[in-house]
Amino acid sequence: xxxxxxxxxxxxxxxxxxxxxxxxxxxxxxxxxxxxxxxxxxxxxxxxxxxxxxxxxxxxxxxxxxxxxxxxxxxxxxxxxxxxxxxxxxxxxxxxxxxxxxxxxxxxxxxxxxxxxxxxxxxxxxxxxxxxxxxxxxxxxxxxxxxxxxxxxxxxxxxxxxxxxxxxxxxxxxxxxxxxxxxxxxxxxxxxxxxxxxxxxxxxxxxxxxxxxxxxxxxxxxxxxxxxxxxxxxxxxxxxxxxxxxxxxxxxxxxxxxxxxxxxxxxxxxxxxxxxxxxxxxxxxxxxxxxxxxxxxxxxxxxxxxxxxxxxxxxxxxxxxxxxxxxxxxxxxxxxxxxxxxxxxxxxxxxxxxxxxxxxxxxxxxxxxxxxxxxxxxxxxxxxxxxxxxxxxxxxxxxxxxxxxxxxxxxxxxxxxxxxxxxxxxxxxxxxxxxxxxxxxxxxxxxxxxxxxxxxxxxxxxxxxxxxxxxxx
Ligand SMILES: *Cc1c(COP(=O)(O)O)cnc(C)c1O
Numbered sequence: 001x002x003x004x005x006x007x008x009x010x011x012x013x014x015x016x017x018x019x020x021x022x023x024x025x026x027x028x029x030x031x032x033x034x035x036x037x038x039x040x041x042x043x044x045x046x047x048x049x050x051x052x053x054x055x056x057x058x059x060x061x062x063x064x065x066x067x068x069x070x071x072x073x074x075x076x077x078x079x080x081x082x083x084x085x086x087x088x089x090x091x092x093x094x095x096x097x098x099x100x101x102x103x104x105x106x107x108x109x110x111x112x113x114x115x116x117x118x119x120x121x122x123x124x125x126x127x128x129x130x131x132x133x134x135x136x137x138x139x140x141x142x143x144x145x146x147x148x149x150x151x152x153x154x155x156x157x158x159x160x161x162x163x164x165x166x167x168x169x170x171x172x173x174x175x176x177x178x179x180x181x182x183x184x185x186x187x188x189x190x191x192x193x194x195x196x197x198x199x200x201x202x203x204x205x206x207x208x209x210x211x212x213x214x215x216x217x218x219x220x221x222x223x224x225x226x227x228x229x230x231x232x233x234x235x236x237x238x239x240x241x242x243x244x245x246x247x248x249x250x251x252x253x254x255x256x257x258x259x260x261x262x263x264x265x266x267x268x269x270x271x272x273x274x275x276x277x278x279x280x281x282x283x284x285x286x287x288x289x290x291x292x293x294x295x296x297x298x299x300x301x302x303x304x305x306x307x308x309x310x311x312x313x314x315x316x317x318x319x320x321x322x323x324x325x326x327x328x329x330x331x332x333x334x335x336x337x338x339x340x341x342x343x344x345x346x347x348x349x350x351x352x353x354x355x356x357x358x359x360x361x362x363x364x365x366x367x368x369x370x371x372x373x374x375x376x377x378x379x380x381x382x383x384x385x386x387x388x389x390x391x392x393x394x395x396x397x398x399x400x401x402x403x404x405x406x407x408x409x410x411x412x413x414x415x416x417x418x419x420x421x422x423x424x425x426x427x428x429x430x431x432x433x434x435x436x437x438x439x440x441x442x443x444x445x446x447x448x449x450x451x452x453x454x455x456x457x458x459x460x461x462x463x464x465x466x467x468x469x470x471x472x473x
Pocket of ligand 1: 165166237303314
């Protein structure tokens, strides 16, 4: 038999319509709809044509390819139509992992989103008066409860919410210091992951950075000497992701407050993580809280919603009501404001704080879980795996808070340490990432470490199955 030429091969390719009418694709069309299946069919057929053109197809190969078309179309459709953003198991023990979505939301937040965001809501409507309202009232009243009463003394404290803490800093600097100078210590010119740099945000805000002191030492007199008629603001930035140790000096917050009062300037603090919860109660000392800063007299505090607070991505500005009103009136506020999903998640999260129901906030629950409880879960999980190709051991380790809490803020934990004779630690980690859902682990000293502090207990079974399949090859 004469080998078929390319035109003959092309002629044997069925049309999209023929394929869509075939029984084999009926179930796929019922599930995903004909237009999407038609798209996937076109992609698959075009690949077949490309292969013929490239000379990589003979009659036999083409027959095989044509027989496998329904399966190839289904694979293509499933892949095109699956979500790229998906859930993973965080076994790193880093509670606020910026690459893994920072704070997971609690059930109450999800429920409130469902209640309000998939229907109409009173986002900007005063129901009793039948008039237009303000979207910030929904959370400001809760921040009032959590901060204002205790913190303010005679001061009135308000809170507004923007897209994230970077936006909060931008809005505050632009409102309070555009065209003027902001005094900051050289020891606090931080860069946070994802290229948030104080000097860059400063220049975008239209304010001029006035650096004082040195990297390791800044005195109150350095701030004092830098103040001139152009000064609009004193800024303190929490050193979120690094520590300066050794020969260091930084003025006490109360000295900065006194200086600001004396010179009639506002004092702002970018806290970064912004705990609304006293971390001292779970053994983490030295992490400043929003309440502490306000109590000590800071005029405006900025902090993230999805770090220690444990809510949705957002940036809060809490402080003196007069200053906060000015920020709300800035047209940038309109550009940086957050949507109803964020308000819903934030309101529900703050309600858990008001009720002192800290276990309802996943990051707070993870932080306060004891090493013993994590160890017991780790032993139970390791016990479900029949080790053959891998060996498992439960050992002491450290969980990391992350997300701009003090870098030394670690929590004692128990971790499952994995090793295999035939696989390197990196190879094990790669295989774990290929599980469904992907499992993200830490590699340390040639071992893969799984810290259950950041794994939800309902994910333990799925982790055990992935380990079992790794163990049995
Ligand atoms: C994390 C952090 C930011 C940025 O906050 P986002 O909410 O990620 O925008 C800014 N400043 C400090 C000190 C931080 O720790």
